[in-house]
Amino acid sequence: MGQSPSTPQPGTKLRVIGAGLSRTGTASFSAALAILLNGPVYHGGTQTTTGPPDNITTWMKVMRLILNDNAPDRQQALTLIDRQLDGYAAITDAPGTQLVPELMEVYPDAKVICTVRDPIAWEKSMTHLEGLVRSSWFLRVVTLPIPGIRHFMDFLALVALQWRRIYGRRGGPSGAYHKHIEWLKEVVPEEKLMFFDIRDGWEPLCKALGMEVPKDTPFPRDNDSEAITRTVRWHVRRGLIRWVGIFAVVAAMSFGVYMLRR
Template sequence: MGQQASIPQPGAQIRVIGAGLPRTGTTSFSQALEILLNGPVYHCGTQISRGPTTEITNWMPILRSRLNPNQDASSRKTMLSLLHRRLAGYVAITDSPGSELVPELMELYPDAKVVCTTRDPVLWETSMLRVQSLTGVWFARAVLLPLEGLRHFIPYGHLLAELWERLYGGVAGQHGRETYASHVAWLKEVVPEDRLVFYDVKDGWTPLCEALGVEVPVGVPFPRINDSEAIERSIQHHLWRGLKRWACIFAVVGVGVTAFRMWR
């Protein structure tokens, strides 16, 4: 995990549903869970941006079904089946869109604990607006087009933005402390009190281990990863890949045009 996509482990099943929004220490939380639960964690942001194309394309029908106002029992069953298949082989799921699919995940995994990572809402707002400014610019989207997996990021992003608007209100791409408060209130409505834990990664191992009923790892430091820096590095990585791909495309086109002129 971290800046590499996790590989599913046969037989592993979701034991923790990470309900915290992005920018609440979900990367550190994910690595901590991998240590405590001894298995791979599905951190949605990392899997979608660093995994194979199927990671992002398989989420899109799930989100479309979730957003369908006319969803019936049959289509819901199909959506749950797709979600279950996507998470097969993982011991936990963290980050968005998992944090917006908590009711569905609780239905699929009735024994899983729901843990919402928390952060000061003002600091969260600052971090989110920074990330939104990086991912929302038009040239970033254009640069991603030649990349096989991330060219799907634009329609995927529209679906995720619509889901956030449905749940939290507000304007697409402009989510601040009100969104944070709405998410916490929503969790308290949909998750039974005895199943919901709020946890700040700054508190380290002890409260998390107590919530999960496991021993504190001896001699193992708690993972400390800056989510904002991680996502900025990821964005820069993919922008550079996209620019290099565009350079190759223009070079090939240039050679083709030159050859055509020579042989006219």
């Protein structure tokens, strides 16, 4: 989250499903995959917060259809997923991390790779992320004039419902990490699933994908935390600027009406 959004390349086939939870190095992982697969990677956090507005609304529709838990709606959701990811070489981060069975159904030949980190460090990182969105009423108001991102809080609410569907009612940060690993082992065939720590660099990732280690190319190290903070601040500034513009227009119109009535 917070990097630059990727642009799909026609004809590119999705080869990797990133199943690692947010805050497990998904930004660095995405950058590494873009190098190895020579194609754009759909990093959910980045695409939904800085990409075209329909990114958020499309995933919201997908999640609602899946939560309905019936065959026709599920099939419609799979069609939307395929359309949304057309032209991407991989998908990482939320909401895809809670849609792994659906993604495997759409892309049966894709490798499923789950990024991992120390669970305690992950929980602390998630607590930091929750702190950024804790004032939901403020973010709802300030982002209201911004297409797409105005739906972000509702998008997060649907992601939370997906968490409950998979991890149970107590699927918060304190228990979700281990439950996610267990869930992946249940829904993904062993031969298709890999767990990867970005601290290990190129070798294990390249081995899993059957590729050579890139020469003279260091493994990407993107700071997710700093990127998220920058993105939140950017949207707050955008929202405040638009609100200033709205108030200025309203004030000018009100003044014009007042002068006409004098």
